[in-house]
Amino acid sequence: MSSTTPKKEPGSPTKEKSFIEKVTTLGRKKKKDSQDLDDLNLEGIHAIDSPGSPVDIVDQLDINLEEGEEIYLIESESKDDAKLKELMQVLKEWITEELKEQRIIIRNLEEDLHDGQILGNLVEKLSGVKLEVREVMQSEVFQKQKLTRVLEMVNQQMNMQRWTKLKWSVDSIHSRNLIAILHLLVALAFHFKAPIRIPEYVEAKAVYIQKQEGMLHAKKVTVQITATNEAVGGRFERDAFDTLFDHAPDKLNVVKKSLVTFANKHLNKLHIEVTDLDNQFDDGVFFILLMGLLEGYFVPLHCYHMTPENFEEKVHNVNFAFELMEDAGLPKAKARAEDVAQGHLKSVLRTIYNLFLKHKQADNKI
Known part of the structure; x- marks a missing residue:
């Protein structure tokens, strides 16, 4: 009488897959100087992971923060954590399922969501509200405009007050900050009561960086991304x-x-x-x-x-x-x-x- 939910079959590796790959990778190709910047940041983070004070290494990162602004950068070793990987996989499958009618497959959260296009599609699907913005944008300016509108709708849907300290921003999402992206997706799943089981008590080791008096200050911290799973439908x-x-x-x-x-x-x-x-x-x-x-x-x-x-x-x-x-x-x-x-x-x-x-x-x- 009872049966478990059938597992989703992988997509057909044919012309459809080729088309989907083009859709989901749209906007990933960047200029060489942008890639060099990413490599520099990764090199700096690797240095932070190694012995030594984060404060001594933070200058190696090419990060522009406003006074008082803060950011969390995930440590490379944390990306191999089993629970974090499970959370990322659950979220990827959830978004793919929500957007299956649009023939979208999520393979990489940071790359697929950073420009606001797919994230906007997800928010439209969950909220039932149409976003009146451009559909496809290569320009960074247009991408951030799209993200701004998407996050405004997210914050409005979740009744976020203007003075609420949010764990995501236009800049953090656009810069492919995994911790910010995970916080945003988990919040969306909780608010819209996604039919998924979110792994409990997922944490990530990160470097916390804040700009104070014109200087960047950093320290290693542990960031909690999820708490108890039952909080999805009520705390x-x-x-x-x-x-x-x-x-x-x-x-x-x-x-x-x-x-x-x-x-x-x-x-x-x-x-x-x-x-x-x-x-x-x-x-x-x-x-x-x-x-x-x-x-x-x-x-x-x-x-x-x-x-x-x-x-x-x-x-x-x-x-x-x-x-x-x-x-x-x-x-x-x-x-x-x-x-x-x-x-x-x-x-x-x-x-x-x-x-x-x-x-x-x-x-x-x-």
Whole structure:
């Protein structure tokens, strides 16, 4: 009855791929002096990574900052961090999925988003608001004008106040600053409730540079890019499941077995056997059936998709199950429907446990 979300098949390596490569790489070719500038910055960052004080090395970087302005430059070793790579891959796949109708494939966040073209397409798709700006621009001036309009819309959509200290800017995005780009994309995913699972507690080692009294000052810092994944759909405090996942995997297995026993005690009445929490609840059907069994009513089949055929139908089912739970007086689920539909185990466990708590008098305690 339940099935995991099918993996996306890679694009066809034919003329279509050739066309897409041209689209996604538009504007990447720069003048030789621009490439030399990038090489100089990389050389300076490498020097910062090596032994020695960042303050002694910062003059090697060709960076123009206004008085009081600051910037974070990611250290090269941080780009090899597994969680950071995972975050980047998740974001690339998300943007590619959102813009698939425009035949756009994201291969490199910094290169593909820095000129504002694809970023503008993404914001239009997410917000449903059309940006009245040029579509294609080679000039740096026009690119920054586009970015300015895009970021103005982003800040407006997310209700950012003028005095709010933002983690991104036109200059940082246009200069391919990975940390700024990641902060922006994560904020967009959170605000528009993207149907993705964002890796938790992703950090990056960086060099923090600020201009004070006409001088550039630098120090090494650790930048937090994401916190808890559940904050995508609403900011929740850490709970017992966070602790179990982080520090007590042995006890987690005990909890999983107990919740399977609880679910089977009721679903067995319909001759349904639960063996795998990871994959059998992602389509929401078992949650709906459980609610009917626990509360003593029949859920009309036209209210949900008995055999969902796509991700949207799974999300519909889970949201419907959440509505049934709230109608029954259960606390609001500390999970997003999109996370459950993607098989996010922590979200699935929280949802089942929500049911267990209300009916624990009739069942064995965990």
